[in-house]
Amino acid sequence: MRLWFRRSDPAVAAPQLGRPVHRVRLSGPRVFLTGLAFAAVYGLIILKLVKLGLDADDHIAALDMARTEVSAQRPDILDRNGEVLATDIKTSSLFAEPKHVLGVSETIDALATVLPDMRDPQIRQRLSTKAGFVWLKREITPMQRARIYRLGLPGVGFIDENKRLYPVANLTSHIIGLVNVDNQGISGIEKYLDDKLSLTEMNKIGVLPPDGLLPQRLSIDLRVQHVVRDEVNEAKKRYRAVAGMGIVLDVHTGEVLAMVSLPDFDPAQPKEALDKENMNRDTAGVFEMGSVFKTFNSAMALDSGKVSLSDIFETRGGLQIGHQHISEFHGKGRPLTVPEIFIYSSNTGSARMALKAGEETQHAFFEKIGFFKKLDTELPEEAVPMFPKRLSEISTATMAFGHGISVTPMHTAIAGAAMINGGMLMNPTFFPRSREEAMATAVRVIRPETSDKLRYLFRLNCLPPGSGTRAEVEGYRVGGKTGTAEKVAAGRYEHDKRRNSFLAAFPMEDPQYLVLVVLDEPKPEKDGSSAVAGLNAAPTVGNIIRRIAPMLGVMPKFDTPPITAASN
Amino acid sequence: MLKTFNVVLIGLMLLGAGVVYLMKYDSERAAGRIAKLQHKISDTREAIAGLKAEWSLLNQPKRLQDLVEKYHNYLELDRLEPGQVASIDEIPMRPAASKPDDGTVDPAKPSRMLAIGKAGDLTGSIPKKGANEQVKKATDKLDALVAAKGVEPRPNDPINALAR
Numbered sequence: 001m002r003l004w005f006r007r008s009d010p011a012v013a014a015p016q017l018g019r020p021v022h023r024v025r026l027s028g029p030r031v032f033l034t035g036l037a038f039a040a041v042y043g044l045i046i047l048k049l050v051k052l053g054l055d056a057d058d059h060i061a062a063l064d065m066a067r068t069e070v071s072a073q074r075p076d077i078l079d080r081n082g083e084v085l086a087t088d089i090k091t092s093s094l095f096a097e098p099k100h101v102l103g104v105s106e107t108i109d110a111l112a113t114v115l116p117d118m119r120d121p122q123i124r125q126r127l128s129t130k131a132g133f134v135w136l137k138r139e140i141t142p143m144q145r146a147r148i149y150r151l152g153l154p155g156v157g158f159i160d161e162n163k164r165l166y167p168v169a170n171l172t173s174h175i176i177g178l179v180n181v182d183n184q185g186i187s188g189i190e191k192y193l194d195d196k197l198s199l200t201e202m203n204k205i206g207v208l209p210p211d212g213l214l215p216q217r218l219s220i221d222l223r224v225q226h227v228v229r230d231e232v233n234e235a236k237k238r239y240r241a242v243a244g245m246g247i248v249l250d251v252h253t254g255e256v257l258a259m260v261s262l263p264d265f266d267p268a269q270p271k272e273a274l275d276k277e278n279m280n281r282d283t284a285g286v287f288e289m290g291s292v293f294k295t296f297n298s299a300m301a302l303d304s305g306k307v308s309l310s311d312i313f314e315t316r317g318g319l320q321i322g323h324q325h326i327s328e329f330h331g332k333g334r335p336l337t338v339p340e341i342f343i344y345s346s347n348t349g350s351a352r353m354a355l356k357a358g359e360e361t362q363h364a365f366f367e368k369i370g371f372f373k374k375l376d377t378e379l380p381e382e383a384v385p386m387f388p389k390r391l392s393e394i395s396t397a398t399m400a401f402g403h404g405i406s407v408t409p410m411h412t413a414i415a416g417a418a419m420i421n422g423g424m425l426m427n428p429t430f431f432p433r434s435r436e437e438a439m440a441t442a443v444r445v446i447r448p449e450t451s452d453k454l455r456y457l458f459r460l461n462c463l464p465p466g467s468g469t470r471a472e473v474e475g476y477r478v479g480g481k482t483g484t485a486e487k488v489a490a491g492r493y494e495h496d497k498r499r500n501s502f503l504a505a506f507p508m509e510d511p512q513y514l515v516l517v518v519l520d521e522p523k524p525e526k527d528g529s530s531a532v533a534g535l536n537a538a539p540t541v542g543n544i545i546r547r548i549a550p551m552l553g554v555m556p557k558f559d560t561p562p563i564t565a566a567s568n
Numbered sequence: 569m570l571k572t573f574n575v576v577l578i579g580l581m582l583l584g585a586g587v588v589y590l591m592k593y594d595s596e597r598a599a600g601r602i603a604k605l606q607h608k609i610s611d612t613r614e615a616i617a618g619l620k621a622e623w624s625l626l627n628q629p630k631r632l633q634d635l636v637e638k639y640h641n642y643l644e645l646d647r648l649e650p651g652q653v654a655s656i657d658e659i660p661m662r663p664a665a666s667k668p669d670d671g672t673v674d675p676a677k678p679s680r681m682l683a684i685g686k687a688g689d690l691t692g693s694i695p696k697k698g699a700n701e702q703v704k705k706a707t708d709k710l711d712a713l714v715a716a717k718g719v720e721p722r723p724n725d726p727i728n729a730l731a732r
Binding site: 083084087088089090165167168169171222223226230473474475476546547549550555556558 | 614620623624628647
């Protein structure tokens with residue numbers, strides 16, 4: 001450093017002043033020429049760079065487009081025990097960059113050894129263009145991918161895509177819902193997750209966590225779901241019903257353990273989901289539930305304090321209100337007590353109970369248990385109940401036994417849970433929830449004493465001579481209410497078309513789980529026998545409870561004391 | 569003095585360059601290894617996800633139920649009845665009269681355990697002569713059953729999708 005500095009010191013360099021000036025003057029043109037040569041070379045390089053940049057632009061952009069258009073990543077969906085209900089599997093899609101393809105015919109011949117449909121003239125046409133990027137085939141198998149990879153074709157590549165797989169197929173299709181071809185949820189829990197986690201937006205800007213999304217656990221128990229579907233399907237076949245529904249709820253948490261609506265669809269065949277027949281009847285269909293409503297009518301009347309269990313109501317000769325006549329379905333021909341009205345399913349008796357309690361009381365009660373508004377669950381498919389807008393004596397009388405008001409089976413199930421769990425109404429949920437969490441949002445709809453009476457009535461109805469005797473499973477103390485509603489066709493009630501239901505719970509001395517089964521238009525099992533709910537819906541519930549009770553850890557008891565009338 | 573200082577500086581520089589080169593080389597190698605491992609991790613993750621999907625396909629309740637029904641003759645698996653469920657407290661204590669369990673059984677008073685051992689034949693803690701033959705017989709029976717009936721895939725079984 002110092003040496004250099006000293007030499008360029010002006011004092012030392014002064015005697016040599018003449019020479020350098022002379023040299024610069026001489027070499028001027030040479031330096032200029034050399035500079036020009038360098039400038040030319042750099043100019044060429046810059047031009048080439050610009051050209052390369054412009055060239056590369058279109059096909060890289062096309063590739064980028066393709067990458068963003070491929071399906072988004074989604075979280076796995078598990079049942080409450082961790083069984084997989086929906087998962088992403090990686091599939092590969094084959095693309096080509098025609099610009100880099102050497103010989104269209106040779107490439108097609110080679111590809112056709114793995115994928116015969118590559119001989120399609122359309123593919124040839126697409127490859128012959130000068131486009132930067134073309135899809136050849138979406139979703140090929142890993143095996144095909146490996147074989148094409150080994151062909152070593154230039155200008156042919158793969159993009160990994162996520163494909164949604166539903167391993168349990170039809171079993172949970174109404175709960176899980178569907179995704180579209182870009183893996184965006186369009187129905188069921190899939191749609192709910194999209195909205196909740198803003199999956200579409202996250203995928204668009206690419207901010208997914210590197211380990212993927214956390215799996216989402218549902219409240220559904222796959223085993224219970226299977227049993228319910230199996231038994232409802234069996235019943236649908238045996239009684240030649242057009243549709244069947246089944247719901248299992250935890251009465252203390254409002255968790256949905258199983259929800260089945262038949263006919264259903266295979267999520268691998270999304271077209272089936274569009275068929276109206278395959279709709280989710282549990283939350284998106286409203287029906288007149290029929291005599292099952294006597295559960296809510298009894299609760300309303302008893303809770304109002306105007307009716308007690310020992311009250312006796314006239315049931316002979318039906319009930320005339322204006323032009324309308326309410327008649328008995330299984331008439332007993334004598335005045336009945338409140339428990340008798342329940343177990344013999346007396347329409348007239350129920351109507352008289354409702355009228356004694358009052359129109360306003362009934363209206364307020366139905367409003368309180370959520371029969372006048374949409375459900376609040378995670379599913380996007382929810383129907384609004386239909387009910388008379390004006391109060392009248394006749395609507396009060398018919399709503400007492402479940403006619404003139406249409407609600408979804410899920411409305412019925414969750415309100416039924418409130419009737420026997422001590423009187424607390426909560427939202428049904430498809431995600432796990434503890435009792436404490438459920439109680440935090442639950443509202444009291446009947447007094448605990450009334451709930452006790454309802455438990456007694458439920459249990460009584462499953463013992464002879466109750467209408468739900470065929471639902472009894474030895475050891476599990478089933479209780480429930482039958483419902484046989486006539487279907488409306490062309491504005492009239494039809495006597496031979498029915499919708500049968502059975503709303504049950506077990507074990508009745510401390511109810512844990514609620515089971516609701518609805519069969520649409522069941523036919524008699526044998527000619528000559530009847531097709532009332534006690535003969536088809538009730539045994540179906542019995543079969544379900546027989547299989548799910550051990551799974552849910554409900555211990556059978558065989559020495560329960562004989563049932564006693566609840567104190568009144 | 570200055571010269572030595574410069575020589576030392578040059579030496580240090582060379583040494584520094586060498587060390588930096590080695591470090592850079594090492595870090596590049598480590599980065600390469602990290603990339604490789606990360607690739608392997610993501611591959612393995614995908615493989616696990618694939619296997620999990622296959623596992624749940626094979627464990628569909630409907631499929632298991634169909635298999636149990638199809639091979640009922642061999643498996644003899646029936647649905648659980650409420651009467652078969654009991655808690656440990658409900659099992660009565662062994663009557664005081666019977667001998668302590670020392671592995672020997674009074675032939676005059678055949679116990680319940682022995683009765684099961686006789687009926688089941690395959691159960692029993694003492695290895696019997698011919699036990700292996702019995703296991704082999706059972707395996708052959710299953711093989712024959714599978715060969716005779718065949719396990720044809722169901723048309724709508726999603727497992728077909730994976731097997732393509």
